[in-house]
Amino acid sequence: MIHIHFIVNPIAGHGNAPLTHEELQSYFIKGVHDLTIKVTEYKAHATALTKASIVEKADIIVACGGDGTINEVATCLIGTDIALGIVPMGSGNGLASNLKIPKNRRKALEIIRNRHAEHIDVGNINGRYFFSNTGVGFDASLIKNYESSEKRTLLGYISACAITFKNIKKNTPLSIGIDGEAPLLNPFIILISNSNEMGYKLSLTPKASLQDGLLDVLIVKKIGRLKMLWLGFLILIRKVHWLKESRSFQTKKISLKCEQSDFFDTQVDGEHNRIDDNHLTISLMEKSLRVLTAK
Incomplete structure (x- = not known):
């Protein structure tokens, strides 16, 4: 018997299409797959539910939500033989897209049923794990404003971008x-x-x-508003390296230090994260997470 636990964020993707046991059963084989659904009720609840599923000897634990839910579930599975499954139900779905896991629920569930697994690298920022990216500066402020908005859509993301853009000069140097x-x-x-x-x-x-x-690092120095608009266009066409104020390189480890503050405002996998330290150490753990992907 293959024990598959689904950790579901009910408000992901506006909560319009909840995952039910009846729907899941139609994709899996009775007598072969034992299915369990657990629904999160608050932030970080997915972590607690995943830890319980590990104790309950789950073979596969599936994160059903956005990048934040995936981060909470995947963090518990690092270094274990338990495979992470993903059903993308969030707004951005960056990690799922990179792994070629489609937003179409039927196709995503077929990937879980087929159980083809690969190992991926995991990032570490001051002891907290990330799977897509982490950063400071504009993107951290953008995520902070996005989370305070009630619009978890692309329009809400654009609105948060405009607010962040407007407030740049008010930020502490x-x-x-x-x-x-x-x-x-x-x-x-x-x-x-x-x-x-x-x-x-x-x-x-x-x-x-x-x-x-390897980690890919992008640094964009202080730029004016017109250059910010130019950068926005370059992001859309994936040509950020055309901006002369940008620098890119690869590394296994990088350290950041801030003299004016005793904390860092960061974003970690698309969620705002305040780190109460003026020094950040960001490193990579190679092939430390087992993930179900398309062949």
Whole structure:
């Protein structure tokens, strides 16, 4: 018997199409697959439910939601033999898209039923794991504003972008040092990626790979508003390297230090995360998560 546990975020994707046991049963074989559905009720509940499923000897644990839900579930499975399944039900679905897991529910469930697994790299930022990307600067502020909005849609994302853009000059000046280099004053973006998508098919690091053993780093120095608009266009066409104020490189580890503050505002897999430390250490754990993917 193959024990498959589904951890479902009921409000992902506006909560319009809840996953039911009856629907799941039509894709799996009675007597072969034992199915369990667990529904989250609050933030971080997916972590608790996943830990319980591990104790209950689940063979596969499926995250049904967006990148935040996937992060909570996957974090518990690092270094184990339990496979992570994904049913993308969020708004951005960056990691699922990078793994070629379709948003079409039937096709996503077929991938879980087929049980083809691969191992992917995992990022670590001060002890917290990320699977897609993490960053400071504009994208962290953008996610903070997006989370405070009631619109978890592309329109809401664009609205949050406009608010972040408007408030840039109000932000406290920051000087950030990167691995001992001369500090950057108010860098626009410092993004560290494990995957090549951020959600909504957008990408700042289109050459990043989940299986190459390297993190892709994008640094954009302080830029004016016109350059910000130009950068927005370059993101849409995946040509960020055309911006002369940008720099990209690959590494296994990077450190950031902020002199003016005792904390960092970051985004981790598309969720705002305040880290109460003025020093960030970001590294990679190679092939440490087993994920079900299409062949």
